[in-house]
Structure formats: structure tokens, C-alpha cells
Amino acid sequence: MNALNFINGVFVDATDGQTLTNLNPATGQTIGTIARSKDSDVEEAVKAAASAQEAWSSLDMLERATWLDRLADGLEARKEELAHRESRDTGKPLALARRVDAQRSIDNFRFFADFARNQEPEVFEMRDATNFVHRNPVGTVGLITPWNLPLYLLSWKVAPALLMGNTVVAKPSELTPLTANLMCEVASEIGLPSGVLNVVHGYGPEVGQAILDHPSIRAISFTGGTATGRHVAASAAPMFKKLSLELGGKNATIILDDADLDVAVNGALRAGFTNGGQVCLCGSRILVHASIAEKFTSKLIQLVDEMICGSPEDESTQIGALISQEHMEKVESYIQLGIEEGGNVLTGGTREMTGQVGPSPEGAFLRPTVIDGLQHTSRTATEEIFGPVV
Numbered sequence: 001m002n003a004l005n006f007i008n009g010v011f012v013d014a015t016d017g018q019t020l021t022n023l024n025p026a027t028g029q030t031i032g033t034i035a036r037s038k039d040s041d042v043e044e045a046v047k048a049a050a051s052a053q054e055a056w057s058s059l060d061m062l063e064r065a066t067w068l069d070r071l072a073d074g075l076e077a078r079k080e081e082l083a084h085r086e087s088r089d090t091g092k093p094l095a096l097a098r099r100v101d102a103q104r105s106i107d108n109f110r111f112f113a114d115f116a117r118n119q120e121p122e123v124f125e126m127r128d129a130t131n132f133v134h135r136n137p138v139g140t141v142g143l144i145t146p147w148n149l150p151l152y153l154l155s156w157k158v159a160p161a162l163l164m165g166n167t168v169v170a171k172p173s174e175l176t177p178l179t180a181n182l183m184c185e186v187a188s189e190i191g192l193p194s195g196v197l198n199v200v201h202g203y204g205p206e207v208g209q210a211i212l213d214h215p216s217i218r219a220i221s222f223t224g225g226t227a228t229g230r231h232v233a234a235s236a237a238p239m240f241k242k243l244s245l246e247l248g249g250k251n252a253t254i255i256l257d258d259a260d261l262d263v264a265v266n267g268a269l270r271a272g273f274t275n276g277g278q279v280c281l282c283g284s285r286i287l288v289h290a291s292i293a294e295k296f297t298s299k300l301i302q303l304v305d306e307m308i309c310g311s312p313e314d315e316s317t318q319i320g321a322l323i324s325q326e327h328m329e330k331v332e333s334y335i336q337l338g339i340e341e342g343g344n345v346l347t348g349g350t351r352e353m354t355g356q357v358g359p360s361p362e363g364a365f366l367r368p369t370v371i372d373g374l375q376h377t378s379r380t381a382t383e384e385i386f387g388p389v390v
Contacts, residue, residue, distance in 0.1 A: 001032040001085075003177035003201055005041055006184035008048035009194030014202070015040045020174055025091035026312050026321040026363040034177050037202035039210035042169065045198040046216050049140040049167035052195030057137045057165035064163050065116035067192060071159075072109035074186030079106065085178040086150060087312045091321030091363060092275060094312050100275075105151040105179070112159040137165030138242060139218040142211035144204075144232075146224045147173035147323050148278040148386075154180055157221045162196065169198045169217065171207045175323055204228070212236060219243070223280075226384070246280065248384040253283035257291045265299045272390040273307065273368050276319055285381055286390055297372065301347050304368050310353045319388055321363040328364040331387030335369055338380035338389075343371040348388070 003022065004011040012035075013019075019033035035041070056064070075082060082105065083098035090097070122133035143157040154172055161168050172180040180199050187197050200207050211217055212235040219242035222232045229247040236243045253271050255264045271283030288296045309319040322328045328351070335349045348369030368388040374381045 001178060003032065003034040003181050005035045005037055005045070005201055006181065006187075006197070006199040007041070007045045008051075008198070009188060009192075011181075011184070011188075014038065015044070020202070022089070022175075022177060023324070024088050024363070025324050026088075026365075028325075028363055031088055031178070034174060035201045037200045037207050039206070039213075041200050041202070042207060042210035042214060045169045045200050046140060046214050048195035049169050049198055050216055052193055053137070053139055053165075053167045056162075056167055056193060056196050059165070061116050061119075061163065061165070064165065065113040067190075068109045068113040068116075068159055068163060070190040071183070071186055071192070072106050072113070074190050075102075075106045075109070075183065078182065078186070079103070082151065082179055082182055085182055086176075087320075089150065089176040089178045090147065090323060091312055093314075093317040093320045095315050095317070096275065096320075097312075101149060101152050101179075104149075105155045105183075108152070108155040109159045112163045116163055135164065139166060140216055141166045141168055141219040141221065142214070142217040143168055143170040144208050144211065144220070144222045144224065145170070145172050147175040148275060148280075150176040151179035151183060153223050155183070157223075158183070158197065161221070166219075167196050167198075169200060169211060171200055171202070171204075171211055174201060174203055177201050209235070215239065217241070222246070248386070249280045249282075250285060250382055250384050251281055251283050253286045255286065255288040255292070255296055257289035259289075259292070261292065261295060261299060265296060265303060268300060268390070269303050269307075273304070273319060273388050276322055277368075277388040277390070278323065278386050280384070280386075284385060284390055297346070297370075301370060304347050304370055307368050308354045309365055309367055319365075319368055321365050322387060323364070325364050327387070328366055331366060331385055331389060334380055334383070334385045334387070335371070335389060338371045338374060338378075341374060341378040341380055343374040343378075343380060346370040346372055 014035040014037045018036040022031040083102040086097040086101045087094040124131040145154045221244040223246040226247040229245045253268045307318045310317045312320040348367040
């Protein structure tokens with residue numbers, strides 16, 4: 001299954017024909033190729049978006065909301081395919097992709113369509129005047145999204161951008177292109193006007209940077225790592241582009257001494273390990289009142305050891321593969337750093353699937369890991385790991 005660019009309503013190769021290889025992180029097998037685009041491809045996408053913007057913005061917002069409903073309907077009709085594509089691309093459990101990624105992607109379009117229908121005029125009275133709020137589209141906007149929740153996060157940007165009359169040039173992660181293309185397939189099927197939605201695949205320094213630098217792109221919405229976000233802000237600021245950043249986090253789950261222990265442990269488990277801990281708002285550190293710390297830790301380790309780490313296609317799997325071998329090695333380096341900083345690995349940290357002895361030959365599987373004994377100022381306790389480690 002190959003991922004082509006979607007520009008001006010048509011699926012096209014990169015202008016120079018270059019491609020990247022798309023791998024299934026759970027098996028290590030090739031899924032297909034991805035267009036490796038450059039600034040010339042971004043230029044074509046921006047031209048298409050700019051040409052479509054006036055007609056699109058002239059539609060009534062409720063008419064644009066109807067297009068969002070049609071996109072949601074089209075995705076819902078292919079929900080199972082959407083979940084399978086997301087699972088293959090990311091290595092996450094199919095059950096999770098079905099419940100979270102696929103459903104939320106559909107819901108995002110419906111949410112903003114409903115938002116449009118529930119708007120009331122914003123009027124502010126003064127002594128000698130009446131003030132009305134009138135919102136205009138920005139124009140062509142650039143959307144750059146990560147690999148952990150591919151269409152979930154892309155749809156969260158595309159839907160409001162289109163609703164407000166903007167046209168879109170989007171760059172999904174080069175690691176997870178399949179569901180962005182499914183969205184474009186649906187857009188083509190329902191007859192969304194050409195140029196309104198454009199998707200350009202490729203590397204961040206090549207495609208993402210071209211989107212940031214293009215003078216006709218008036219706003220940027222970026223979700224990703226903090227270091228990259230800092231670069232995005234520095235690139236956009238001199239051109240006074242409107243900017244939205246959703247970056248990393250190191251969030252604490254705080255357990256007080258009067259907590260229901262079973263509820264607290266299950267909550268911490270869900271917060272720390274859902275999606276393999278590859279979520280910017282996951283509870284990646286746990287702060288427990290000293291009086292209950294021993295009991296809490298014992299229960300947590302028991303539940304972590306019971307988690308099923310295995311094939312994404314198995315409906316009982318709770319922890320799938322990490323996004324890539326390279327990312328797994330990064331997570332492992334943090335586990336080693338935690339040991340060097342005086343921490344104790346209480347469970348996990350090994351490249352094993354449930355019931356398997358020794359490293360998995362198939363993919364990027366890492367057992368969920370619990371480390372204690374760290375200083376609160378240590379790097380392991382303060383830096384985002386983005387993996388199944390608390």
C-alpha cells in the first residue's frame with residue numbers, strides 16, 4: 001500500500017519520483033512506499049490551496065459544516081479499514097486503534113460540524129455602540145502532525161481549519177501516512193472541492209520546513225516534540241505567522257493517602273501505559289504519599305506484570321509495538337539512564353512479548369517498565385521518554 005501526495009484533488013507522486021519505505025513496526029515488514037516530497041511539491045500544494053480558498057471561504061459556515069459531516073460519514077463507513085491501517089502503521093493494538101483512533105477521528109469532524117450549528121452571534125453592547133464579532137478565515141494554513149495518534153490529531157486540525165473557511169496543506173508523519181491518505185480518499189469520494197485539502201508526505205526538514213517557510217501559508221498548527229516546536233516557533237515568528245503548538249509533557253499522577261488504592265492503581269496504569277505511553281499527556285511519573293507507597297507499588301507491579309504485550313492483531317493485547325526500532329532504542333537509553341541516576345527497575349525494560357523468552361525478532365516490542373528511587377530533579381524524572389515507562 002503506497003502513500004501518494006494528495007494535491008488539488010488528485011493523488012500524485014513526488015515531483016522527482018523519490019520515495020521512502022513504510023515499515024510495520026510490529027513485524028518489521030514493508031507496508032509500501034511513501035512519496036518523499038520536497039519544496040516543489042509543497043509549492044504545488046500551496047498553489048492549489050490558494051486557488052481554492054476564495055470559493056471555499058465564500059460558502060456559508062453551515063454549508064462547510066455539512067462537508068465535515070460528509071467526511072465523518074465517509075470515515076465511519078470505512079472505520080474498520082481505518083483502524084487496521086492505523087494499527088499497521090503504528091504497531092498499536094487493533095482494539096485500541098478501533099476504540100480511540102478511528103472513533104475519535106470520526107468524532108472530531110462531527111464535533112466541529114455541531115459546533116457550527118450551535119453558534120450564537122457574539123454581540124457586546126456599549127453605552128453608545130453595539131459591537132459584533134465577525135471571524136474571517138486566515139487563508140491557507142499548514143498543519144504538521146506526529147505519529148502517535150495519526151488521524152486523531154490530523155483530523156483535530158483539519159476539521160476546524162476547513163470549517164472556518166481556510167484551505168489546508170498538511171504534512172503527516174513520514175512514519176504513519178496511511179490514514180491521512182484514507183481521509184483524502186474519502187474527500188475525493190464525496191467530491192470535496194479540489195485544492196481545499198492537500199496532503200504532502202516526506203521528512204520534516206524537507207517538507208515541514210518548506211511549509212514553515214512558505215510566505216503564502218498564513219498560519220501553522222504543529223503537534224510534536226518540544227525541541228522541534230522551538231524550531232517551528234523560531235521559523236514562523238519572523239513572518240508573524242499565526243502559530244499553534246502542542247508539545248511534549250512530563251505529567252505527574254499524584255496519589256494521596258486517602259485514595260482508594262484499587263481505583264488509584266488502575267488509573268495510574270491507564271494513564272501511564274495507554275498507547276504504549278506514547279502520548280504527550282500520559283501520566284509518566286507517579287508521586288505517591290509515603291504512607292501508602294509500598295502497597296501502591298506492589299499492586300501496580302502486579303498489574304503491570306499482567307499486561308499483555310503482543311501482536312497488535314490479538315484483541316487481548318494491551319501493549320503493542322513502539323513506533324520504530326530507533327524509538328525503542330531511545331526509550332531503552334532512558335531506562336539505562338534511570339539506572340545510572342540511582343533508580344531501580346522494578347519490572348519490565350526487556351524486549352519481550354508476553355509469554356516469550358528473549359528479544360522479539362519481529363518488531364519493536366518493549367515490556368512496560370516501572371522505575372523507582374529516582375531524584376525528582378533527575379533527567380529520567382523530568383524529560384519526556386514517550387514510551388511504556390513510569
